[in-house]
Amino acid sequence: MAPARGPGVIIAGGSLAGFTTAQSLRSSGYTGRIQIFSGEDCLPYNRPPLSKQILLGTWSSEKTLIATQELIDKLEVEYHSGQNVDSLSIETQEITAGGNQFEFEKLVIATGVRARQLSHTATSKRTFTFRTLADALAIKGLIDEIKTVGVIGSGVLGCEIASAVSTLGKKVTIVDQIPLPNLPMTGGHVSSKIHELFIANQVDMRMNTQIESISEGENSVSIELKDGAAFEVDILIITIGSVANTEWLHSSGIDISNGVLCDAKGEAAENIFAVGDVARWWSNSAGAALKRENQSSAIEQGLAVGHFIATGEESAISLPFFWSEIFGAKITLTGTLEPELPFEVLHGSIDEDTFVGATFRGDQMTGVIGWNMSKEFRQERKKMEERANG
């Protein structure tokens, strides 16, 4: 079937959410033109392995790719790599990229987020942020010549990086202003467990403190903390959250106060949608617009928007799923553990490193977490999802 002519769909951003949207458009029968503009100079790849298998060196970077050029050609997608979208005009239904204007019938915003920088220092030879394959490979390239690593931030990325480099035999120091590490959607209920895991693996935990100064030398970085302590590391990795890539939308009139605000089907304005980490979708069940920066949401939003553009049908979005592996502990989570609700252990025991736990509002489970306990986790998750859908 020859694609119909006309401007078709433009997808700004060629990572997981953007590429999934293109796949979904085609599998839902869309035959028009699809163009993807990706700021990165490579094929679409998968981010979760970057802080796990790529740092550990167990996977080649090719294994992170989610599409080959062959697949892109087969889907009849025009993939412009290394080309950021610079601006949007709603009035003329055009974007600009590389100084040229491109008209669209539908626009999908999938520009993602970038790593937040510390105000103290820009990233340089010994100081890194962590978001892209290039970031991971740059650190991996230094790994044999370093002995000590500092990690600022103890969210999921900081925890996974610290676990990986520590597993490789590096002496790791984590710094954060919060009292305990925290994984997304866990409501803090497993934070002390993760903290213990780091302590047991000889990671130096400098929690409840802030950075006073960072000074980078030729072969090391010196960090001074507000509590007066100071230490030196061979490299420093900064994982203090993200910033939405929405600057190009500033004069468009779209609400970008915390990512791109969308309704429950991902529409931000007429003919304009947003998916993935950059998007903040309205959630009917939460009664609020939520910015969910996770893999399963990026995929589901891409699928839903592609299907909606192609067919006009809306899709149900399932509860978010999240996973991590820290020092061999396999952690899986569906839904959200609420910080204000009591944490109930349903199977196993926290002390024995094998458990499934949940929080309940009334008799409704809000979220369930498994810690080295796959089968029981799936049983509980199934119950929760059946209730949520029924």
Place this chain on the structure above:
Amino acid sequence: MEKSMKVRVDREACIGAGQCALVAGSIFDQDDEGLVILLVETPGEDSHAMARKAATLCPAKAISIEE
């Protein structure tokens, strides 16, 4: 002529999210650890759409499809 499809799973990449078994239970199952088990390597044409959906939904990108 019926179109052919070959499904491959990478159990080393699999993280046991179970999306595949949820949307295409006739093609994928999970073992006790939650890791993917491929039940049908070459599904019939009426199952192609759900196999593709399972591959797309997999958060670990552990399913690949050759058509």
